[in-house]
Amino acid sequence: MKKIINKPEDVVHEMLKGLKDSRPETIGLIDKKRIVYRKDPYLNKVGIISGSGSGHEPDQAFYVGKGMLDAACAGPVFAAPTLDAIVDAARMVDRGRGVLFLVKNYTGDRAYFEMASEMLAFEGGPTVETVIINDDVAVKDSTFTAGRRGVAGAILVYKIVGAKSEEGANLDALKQLALEVNSNVRTMGFALKPCTTPEKGSPTFSLGADEIEIGVGLHGEPGRERTTYKRANIIIKTLTDAVLKDLPFTSGDEVALMINGLGGTPIGELYIAAGITHNLLKDSGIRVHKTYVNNYCTSLDMEGCSVTLLKLNEEYKRLLASPAEIPISYF
């Protein structure tokens, strides 16, 4: 295993330290608990928190900032954040208007966020609501998940809900909005090559030299089909068709399209996927209002990508367009 790391057990701490060093004015870090939080002052808004195992960067720590998340709780690589980190983060971001947890659907993450909610309720606050994100259409249940997995669609949920929270919406309204966005977003991905966790030092699953995994999960969980490598037009059509059919998206719909790289795939290949998807959507009579192409929710060094569609309305369009002051921006 060759990676830009020191000891495997220090990977997450060193990464978050690099984040804090790189954005000292805007990003705070409670290193011991792996809590990343906004340092800029804010009042009169509901706190928005997400969290999960690390290894999905920029998700979530790199989305902390005005217009998106107020804090992120990072677990070890591919393992849930701790209960006390979530509880502390909720207290930190609360401004008297409550806290919304946005959690991708994995059993471990859900359990810890639910326990944190119960503990906070027992201890008298802050008021917490939780929305589980489950946009992955690939499989019904999965290795670490009862029900559908949460994947790249989560980023669009953070973006829309985060923007709305800056406008002063209350906790109930934000919860309803998050549920609604989640119900309108669908994703499916595939892997060309598996990822290697630093602790294990070898791939989390194996793929033959000529194999791909259609519908792969964010930790390398099995998808719908292990098949032979095919050219991009065929793979991307498989993903897009599965996504379209699921909601279903139909002619006349207006959507946001996200092509999400899984970590090890170059930007250029992601744009090839974007061009193919645009053709397919045009053929289906679906209008793309906005396209997102980058690494948004990754699986360490996994190669491959996912296709996400979000059915839009005027409110979502407005909130997607509002600025997000997040550390991952290029300039």
Next chain:
Amino acid sequence: MKKIINKPEDVVHEMLKGLKDSRPETIGLIDKKRIVYRKDPYLNKVGIISGSGSGHEPDQAFYVGKGMLDAACAGPVFAAPTLDAIVDAARMVDRGRGVLFLVKNYTGDRAYFEMASEMLAFEGGPTVETVIINDDVAVKDSTFTAGRRGVAGAILVYKIVGAKSEEGANLDALKQLALEVNSNVRTMGFALKPCTTPEKGSPTFSLGADEIEIGVGLHGEPGRERTTYKRANIIIKTLTDAVLKDLPFTSGDEVALMINGLGGTPIGELYIAAGITHNLLKDSGIRVHKTYVNNYCTSLDMEGCSVTLLKLNEEYKRLLASPAEIPISYF
């Protein structure tokens, strides 16, 4: 070879088509000549153009927009853009105030940009100046280069010069600024794993399972040393020391730091490198004003990163901070 592509010969066209589809309001494409240009109207500014072989995305096509480049000429993967594309692009972006070519130092690219300048001079305009960027401290000459190579430091040149061009600076002033920024920026990179070009279908060079290449070039050209894999602290110190020593950067300097991923390395590892570099710079008494961490100038799917330092003044800081409306942004 498993990549998100159709035919190798269509990779660049399909990628640029995906870019245009994804940013239809702001990005224009002359597909046949692989010219990417700004669609928003602008007047009274010098045109800024860059170009090179493809495979370094987001460099350069994805930096076309207000505040950076007015057009980019993309060649085939790792091969120079054509003469007529450069000539056409210069005519397209000229608003009567001339055109500045910002070119990374590779023999092929230089030759075509120089021929284009001569042809435009012969044909009566527009007036063109060229600045060659050569920030890579690794080696004196290289496989495709007489003199030092141009690498990730180029992005900071585009950013500063592009911002200044929006303020109406004239061609001479912009040329001087580009020369000055180039003389204050230094970079060195390393590879954990080589890249695979679509046409060749196999790595451009070979690295043993336990080897790394210190000072690698953007196309896999040899660097200073082929050595055994080491932990991040040691590798990043080697890069940073080489960069510091070269200008030299000294205690009291204020810098911009760029940790540039080479294409296949996850964001998380780049931030580990950023944290290490921050420690080293602090120890050297150098103050980091701004940190850039992402894939800025890549080599397809190569794994590894580079460290860039730019010695700052107030003018550079102001220009780096001004907005750039470029297609690669996350939101």
